[in-house]
Amino acid sequence: MKTRYEHEKRxxxxxxxxxxxxxxxxxxxxxxxxxxxxxxxxxxxxDLQAIHAAVRRGDYRKAAELAYRLDTIVRDQIPVRLYxxxxx
Numbered sequence: 001m002k003t004r005y006e007h008e009k010r011x012x013x014x015x016x017x018x019x020x021x022x023x024x025x026x027x028x029x030x031x032x033x034x035x036x037x038x039x040x041x042x043x044x045x046x047d048l049q050a051i052h053a054a055v056r057r058g059d060y061r062k063a064a065e066l067a068y069r070l071d072t073i074v075r076d077q078i079p080v081r082l083y084x085x086x087x088x
Contacts, residue, residue: 004085011082012055018077019048044074051078051086060086 026041047070054063063086067075075083 007081008055008085011079011085012052014079015048015052015055015077015082018079019045019052022048022074022077044070048074048077055082055086060088 022041023045026038026045029037029041047066051063051066054060054066067078067083067086078086
């Protein structure tokens with residue numbers, strides 16, 4: 001049986017992968033010349049990275065506050081189990 005730590009570690013890995021994918025999407029928008037979408041994706045990536053960092057520090061309250069401010073589509077990049085953990 002996996003421990004909470006093992007689940008959190010795997011969820012953080014998945015979350016990092018999602019953040020990287022979101023950043024790649026921003027680069028695709030840049031290639032199309034859509035500056036507004038590039039700015040939006042860059043801001044979203046920074047926000048997601050801040051949540052990731054807060055969880056790594058064990059600051060679930062801060063992570064939950066940051067996640068609450070995100071648009072739904074961006075918030076959905078956070079793995080569900082991790083999202084539920086930070087909102088307990």
